[in-house]
Every structure is written in C-alpha cells, then in structure tokens.
Amino acid sequence: MTEFEPQILAFACHYCAYAAADLAGSMRLQYPPNVKVVHVPCSGRVDIIHILRAFERGVDGVFVAG
Amino acid sequence: MKVGSNLEKILTAGYFAATGELGPPKNADPEVIRRKAEILKGHVDAVNITDNQTAVVRMSSISVGIMLLNMGIEPTIQMTCRDRNRIAIQSDLLGAAAFGIKNLLCLSGDHQRFGNHPMAKNVFDLDSMGLLRMVRDMRDAKKFQCGEEIKGPAPCFFIGAAANPFADPFEFRPYRLAKKVAAGADFVQTQIVFNVPKFREYMQRVGDLGLLDKVYILAGVSPIRTAGAAKYMATQVPGMDVPEEYVRRMEDAVKGIPKEDKAARKAAWEEEGIRICVEIIQRVREIPGVAGVHIMAIEWEEAVPEIVKRAGLLPRPQV
Amino acid sequence: MIVAEQKSLDEIKTMLAPYQKVLIVGCGTCVTVCFAGGEKEVAILASALRMATGLEGNPKQIMEATVQRQCEYEYNEAIADKLKEVDVVLSLACGIGVQTMNEQFPEMLTLPGLNTTFLGQPTEQGVWVERCQACGNCVLATTGGICPIARCSKSLLNGPCGGSQGGKCEIDPDVPCAWQQIYDRMKALGRLEALLEVAEAKDWRTSRDGGPRKIVREDLRLEK
Numbered sequence: 001m002t003e004f005e006p007q008i009l010a011f012a013c014h015y016c017a018y019a020a021a022d023l024a025g026s027m028r029l030q031y032p033p034n035v036k037v038v039h040v041p042c043s044g045r046v047d048i049i050h051i052l053r054a055f056e057r058g059v060d061g062v063f064v065a066g
Numbered sequence: 067m068k069v070g071s072n073l074e075k076i077l078t079a080g081y082f083a084a085t086g087e088l089g090p091p092k093n094a095d096p097e098v099i100r101r102k103a104e105i106l107k108g109h110v111d112a113v114n115i116t117d118n119q120t121a122v123v124r125m126s127s128i129s130v131g132i133m134l135l136n137m138g139i140e141p142t143i144q145m146t147c148r149d150r151n152r153i154a155i156q157s158d159l160l161g162a163a164a165f166g167i168k169n170l171l172c173l174s175g176d177h178q179r180f181g182n183h184p185m186a187k188n189v190f191d192l193d194s195m196g197l198l199r200m201v202r203d204m205r206d207a208k209k210f211q212c213g214e215e216i217k218g219p220a221p222c223f224f225i226g227a228a229a230n231p232f233a234d235p236f237e238f239r240p241y242r243l244a245k246k247v248a249a250g251a252d253f254v255q256t257q258i259v260f261n262v263p264k265f266r267e268y269m270q271r272v273g274d275l276g277l278l279d280k281v282y283i284l285a286g287v288s289p290i291r292t293a294g295a296a297k298y299m300a301t302q303v304p305g306m307d308v309p310e311e312y313v314r315r316m317e318d319a320v321k322g323i324p325k326e327d328k329a330a331r332k333a334a335w336e337e338e339g340i341r342i343c344v345e346i347i348q349r350v351r352e353i354p355g356v357a358g359v360h361i362m363a364i365e366w367e368e369a370v371p372e373i374v375k376r377a378g379l380l381p382r383p384q385v
Numbered sequence: 386m387i388v389a390e391q392k393s394l395d396e397i398k399t400m401l402a403p404y405q406k407v408l409i410v411g412c413g414t415c416v417t418v419c420f421a422g423g424e425k426e427v428a429i430l431a432s433a434l435r436m437a438t439g440l441e442g443n444p445k446q447i448m449e450a451t452v453q454r455q456c457e458y459e460y461n462e463a464i465a466d467k468l469k470e471v472d473v474v475l476s477l478a479c480g481i482g483v484q485t486m487n488e489q490f491p492e493m494l495t496l497p498g499l500n501t502t503f504l505g506q507p508t509e510q511g512v513w514v515e516r517c518q519a520c521g522n523c524v525l526a527t528t529g530g531i532c533p534i535a536r537c538s539k540s541l542l543n544g545p546c547g548g549s550q551g552g553k554c555e556i557d558p559d560v561p562c563a564w565q566q567i568y569d570r571m572k573a574l575g576r577l578e579a580l581l582e583v584a585e586a587k588d589w590r591t592s593r594d595g596g597p598r599k600i601v602r603e604d605l606r607l608e609k
Contacts, residue, residue: 230547
C-alpha cells in the first residue's frame, strides 16, 4: 500500500509568502511536488468559495499563507 | 363607593388595609387552595390570586377566585395581557363578575421567556394601561372596549394596578402611576418594598402629583425565607431593590448555628425574615399616602397570620 | 431591509433528498446585503451541497443563479430557461421571493433555503437588529422615533414596565429596554410631556391581525 500523499493547495500572498516561495526557487531549495501554489495579490483576497472549490476539485488541504 | 367590595369598604373607611396573595397550583387539585386559603382567612381583607405568574401554567385565577368566594374569602383576581386578547379578557371578566368577584388587578404580565412555555405565542393586544381603561369603561360607561353598549348588568370591579417604584427610570415612575390612575386604577399594589427610603421618596413624588386623593396605595411586602433568597432577590431579579443590610441580617441570623442543624437554621431564617417584614410594614405605614400593605408570601402562606399579628393589624375590621 | 438567515445544511439536505438536479437561486437585494442569500452565499451553499452529497455517495447536480430581486416577476424571467434543466429550485431569497417563484413557475417547486427573520437594520458589521413589525399604523411620531411595537418585548404602548432596570429589558440583559430608550430620547428632545398621556389601545386591524394585507394604488394601475 502506498503512503497517503495529500494534495495541498497553497494560496500565497504576493508580498510575503509568494516572495518567499520565489526566493526558495532562486536558492534551488526543494519542496514537495504535491503542494500547488496559487499566487494571490493578498491573502485577504482568499474567500471561502476559493477554499471550497479547491476541495471540490479534490485537494486534501488548503494552505493560506500571507 | 364604586363596587362595594370588602377591600374597597376597608379603604374608603380609612382603615389600614392588609391583602394577601395565593399562587394557584400547577395541577387540578382544589385541596391545596383550600388549605392555603384557610391559613389566610380572617387575616387579610382580600386575597390576590395570580394569573399564571412568571408565565408558568397554573390553575386559572378566576376559578380559584370562585373557590375562595365559596369559602367566604374575598378574592382579588389578577388579569394579565400576555395570554388573552381584549375579546378573551372581557369574556372572562363578564364571567368573573357573574360569579360575584369584585376586585381585579390589571397587569401587563411577565414575558413568557422565563416560564414553562417559552415557545408560546404571546398576545399583548392591550397593555396594562389599555386593560385598566377597558375595565373602567365596562364599569362606568357600560361599554365594551369597542364602544358597544353592554346591555344588562355590566361587570363592576374595584380596579387595581401594579406599580414598581424601584424600576427605571425612577423619575418617571410616579408619572406612570399617574397614567394608571388616569386610565382607571382605584388602588395600587406595589412591587415588594425593601428599600424604604427610596419608597418614601417615590411616595413623596406621587403626593406632589396630587395622586394620594385619587388612588389607594398598598405597599407590597414579603418575608424573606433564607439568606440565599435575599441574595437572589438583591442581585438576580430585575426591578427588585434589596438593601445590603437585609442580606446581611439574614446571613447573620444563622451565625453560630451549625450547618448540619437544618431545622434550627430554617427557624432562625424564618424568624428574621418575618421580623424584617414586620419592621418594613411599620415603617411604610408611617409614610403619608400608604393605605395598606399587600403581603406576598407565596408558598409560605403560614407566615401571613404571624406577620399581621406582630404588625398589629389584627383583628381585621368588619365593614 | 428584510433580514434572513440560512437554514442549516442538514435541514436543506433533508428538504432536497428526493431531488437530483437542483437550482439554487439567490436574490440580489436584501438578503445579499445581510449575507444570507446573495450570489456569494449561493456559490458557497452549492459547493457545500455538491461535496456533502458526493461524500454520501449520491452527488447531486447543483446549479447556481442569482436574480436581482426575486420578489418581482420581471427579474425572475431571466432564469426561466434554467428551470427546465432541474427537478427543484432552492431559493435563497426571503419568504416573499420563494412565494413569487412558486406563483410564477407553478410547474416547478421552489423550496426555502432561508429563514426570513425580521425587518431590521445592521447596527454594526455582522449585527442586525429588529426595527419594525409592519404594524401598518406607524407610532414613531409619538415615541421619539423608537418603535415600541418592534423593540419592547411586550409591545407596550405605555412603558416602561416594572422589569426595566439599568436600561435593560427583563427578558435578557443583552436586550435594551426600548421604553428607557424612548424616555431618554424624549427627554433629550424636551418632549417628555408627550409621554404623560395614556396611549390608547392599538387598533391592530392594520397589522397582520386584520388578515393578509394588500395595497391597491389606482393611480398606478395600468388596467382598471
């Protein structure tokens, strides 16, 4: 049996979390491929409906970073 | 003399009146009523019978009133606006009058929120002021509330109203009493008085409005049964004003009595409660315009004979 | 405005149990501004229902629409076509919208997704309070602009009753005593003498007690 690998959707704020993810990329740091990043102008833009739609489409967890 | 009830005769003759109160049972047992009424008989001039007080279903005020009439005790039935519209109230009052009931206390009624049927729909078609005016017009103008003439005997009640001198806004309370008098109140029974100085101030203002010649004011009194009850009334009951002094006296009453000796503690509390009640009666009696006392000892009717005796209110005058 | 609250997801699921294709119809007026049944709430409820029914192994088809004002036929016409594709409509409008839909589209059942709560006002973000009972004979002129019918727990016309203490109503320390508010306001207006008159018993015929109400404006009607 394969180990459960959750699919995570991360909403990342342009000014901090996304910048951090960008920096991680420049530094060639690895992060797991089952985290998908959605770039948002501000974490305040993230609405309940975005989270619900993510779950509807099959993700196992939502990560809001800002 | 408007009606000729015993209570009205006592008051118009200038005697200091004493009325009692009886809470009907939460069942159909007539024996409870007979037992309680027997205790009050001869000790008070009339007995109020509550109308589903605190919005808890109880035997109807009018039916208990009829039982009291049959026992030779004068009832004062209570009528609230919470459960009946003007049609039902007038209908019930026609019946009450037909049975010979002569005193009626008109109330808005406690909200059902704290009763045993908080899910009930309330009525409040009239408020207490509208109720007073309606029963006065039924008596004096022989008219139903709609204006239609009452052909044949109209219901004649000695009309009472309630007043709470301790509710807010204090400065408006005497004016609200004036409105009740204008609406038809012949007598008033007040909320339980513990804060005598505040009540004196209220009575002064009522006098300043020229109301003392127009309405008989009976000060409400009640014996406190335990220190816990004193504390509860002081802190938890909206519209009650119990000075700290009485809470302390009730607490002190059981000092030195071991907690296990429940009978002795109960006796000490009851003695102090009755003593405070008698003191308050004597103090309110000195206030100009106080025409009597309304003693509320619901579920402790046994205290009433002792209170009226110690307050020097016996024997009750025969009028 | 009309203030409403969404029914629980459980109750909605039970109502929808016999149906497979559901159209949720929001309303863009009162229930949008009280965050109960606007476009956004429709989307959230639709998503929640798709997931909930999916998890239970019987995913329903949930469609979404929002009209500008569900209590008027003209606005509802816009979704007439969508009704052909579904088994039932779940309305997120007030009770008026639900009834308009049922009347306008009699072949389709429209169910209520909201509880219509009261006529009120948002007093702060996220808080709505009742202000009017539509009694049909406004008394605000005599009470300093504060309604005793809607805001006094006993709808007294001659308050405050003996249960008023510290500005609060006896039924709940969180409920302000409307009559204390009326008193304070009349005092501030220098009009306390108006409270000295006994207010007459109200004629409730103009209220719901007189039967369902109707207004006919002949000057506005197209056919007579």
